[in-house]
Amino acid sequence: MKRALIAGMAVAFAFGSTAASAQDRAGWPDSFTVGTASQGGTYFAYGSGWANLVAEELGISGGGEVTGGPMQNMALVHTGEAAFGMTTMGPAAESLAGTNPIAPGVQMTSACAMFPMYQTPFSITALASSGIASVSDIPEGAKIGFGPAGSTSDTYFPKMLEELGVKFERRNGGWADLGGQLQDGLLDVIAFAAGVPVPAVSQLEVQTKVNIIEFTETEQKQIMDAFPVSEFDIAADTYTTLTAPARSVSMWNFAIANCDLPESFVYAATDVVMSDNARMVSIHRAARSTVPENWNKNKVMKWHPGAAKWFNEHGASIPADMIH
Numbered sequence: 001m002k003r004a005l006i007a008g009m010a011v012a013f014a015f016g017s018t019a020a021s022a023q024d025r026a027g028w029p030d031s032f033t034v035g036t037a038s039q040g041g042t043y044f045a046y047g048s049g050w051a052n053l054v055a056e057e058l059g060i061s062g063g064g065e066v067t068g069g070p071m072q073n074m075a076l077v078h079t080g081e082a083a084f085g086m087t088t089m090g091p092a093a094e095s096l097a098g099t100n101p102i103a104p105g106v107q108m109t110s111a112c113a114m115f116p117m118y119q120t121p122f123s124i125t126a127l128a129s130s131g132i133a134s135v136s137d138i139p140e141g142a143k144i145g146f147g148p149a150g151s152t153s154d155t156y157f158p159k160m161l162e163e164l165g166v167k168f169e170r171r172n173g174g175w176a177d178l179g180g181q182l183q184d185g186l187l188d189v190i191a192f193a194a195g196v197p198v199p200a201v202s203q204l205e206v207q208t209k210v211n212i213i214e215f216t217e218t219e220q221k222q223i224m225d226a227f228p229v230s231e232f233d234i235a236a237d238t239y240t241t242l243t244a245p246a247r248s249v250s251m252w253n254f255a256i257a258n259c260d261l262p263e264s265f266v267y268a269a270t271d272v273v274m275s276d277n278a279r280m281v282s283i284h285r286a287a288r289s290t291v292p293e294n295w296n297k298n299k300v301m302k303w304h305p306g307a308a309k310w311f312n313e314h315g316a317s318i319p320a321d322m323i324h
Contacts (some may be wrong), residue, residue: 002110028115031061031315035073035085035141038148039066040176040203042195043091044049046117047086049283050255050273057272069151071100071298084269086109086122088152088193088251090228093300112259112304112324115270118286119250121221121232122157122193125201126288130188130208142188144168152251153193160223160249161191164241175200195239195253195286196238205251208225212239214246223249225312230275238285241323252297260323266306274310292316 032055034158036047048064055062065082067073067095073085074095087095094100095108126132129237138144144161147153149172158170171178171187179200193197212234215223232250234240255273257266273280273290280287295316302324303311312318 021029024264026264028265029060031262032083033063033065035067035076035082037067037069037073037086037151038063038174038176040174040179040200041069041147042120042284043069043086045199046195046286047283050280051084053223053279053283054272058268068148070152070253071095071102071150071155071301073098074108074111075102075106076113076235077256077258078106080110080260082277083258083261084114085113086253086255087111088253089298089300090156090251091152092254092256094155096245096275097127098302109302110259111256111301112307113298113301114255114257114266114304114307116290116297117253117255117272118195118289119230119232120152120193120252120253121196121234122153122160122191122229123196123234123246123248124189124191124196125182125204126189126211126213127182127185128211130211132213133211134213135161135166137213138166138168138189138211140167141168142168143171143186145171145173145181145187145190147175147178147191147193148172151193154253156227156229157191157193160227163222164219165228176203179204186248189213193251193312195284196234197285201239210241212241212246215248217247220247220249252294254298254301256301257307259302259304261304261306263304263306263309266304267310268306270307270310274314 034047034051037043051064070087070091076082077085098105098107230248232248233245292314297313308318308323
């Protein structure tokens with residue numbers, strides 16, 4: 001049916017349903033990109049998946065774009081270089097306050113909330129052969145990969161490990177590249193902040209034995225007291241390595257849209273993603289949390305009017321002062 005509407009627009013008669021279709025799509029872009037993160041990470045797999053889904057359903061050219069992650073995505077969406085993007089609550093709050101390191105002093109208020117994605121657990125992976133099975137096992141001066149510079153992981157995980165007394169050498173790079181470096185012995189540990197399962201970790205499990213390191217209860221509480229994160233357990237069925245849930249902490253992720261995009265376009269894109277959770281889960285298991293009832297996990301950004309309209313029609317109660 002949607003393809004029929006798109007075809008109808010091409011002939012653009014002045015009467016009937018075709019005219020209504022043209023009216024509904026007034027100002028829509030011819031194409032769009034979704035700012036994701038590096039290849040091998042959850043953002044790239046999840047973001048490329050929903051970009052392709054929206055493009056297919058709405059009949060518009062679109063796809064995921066490799067970026068530096070949440071901080072850069074806030075900047076790209078704020079300036080309109082990317083229509084959509086993905087971010088976490090911490091980087092979103094910093095960007096709105098003008099402390100995004102990409103553009104210090106710029107309050108990125110043209111990036112609006114679109115829909116809830118999932119929680120990002122903070123987890124640590126080492127080769128089993130390293131003997132590192134806990135945070136306290138990480139040796140002084142360990143080479144730790146924290147993901148792309150400016151990512152959620154790179155922004156918060158070094159501070160978390162410093163809070164726990166770990167002394168390390170910092171390394172950055174895409175998740176797939178860091179996974180290869182860990183396997184080759186060039187890194188001692190990778191500190192992931194990404195939706196689970198992290199593709200790079202799943203790939204490592206196929207090729208070698210790894211330890212997925214959980215926090216102790218004391219470490220978890222210490223981190224939660226110091227940072228904007230919440231309690232989280234990585235389910236045992238997430239990775240073949242796990243035999244029980246792994247204690248972690250997490251931060252919520254949201255899709256974002258440039259606030260100046262047409263309301264009807266963002267409404268339609270939100271509807272595609274939020275109306276078929278099974279299809280989203282087939283893209284990435286983290287999408288099990290991409291459900292309407294998680295709308296209230298955004299306490300930072302103003303909502304795009306089109307997204308707010310969709311959620312308020314589906315059981316949410318987004319107040320007017322939280323809508324752009």
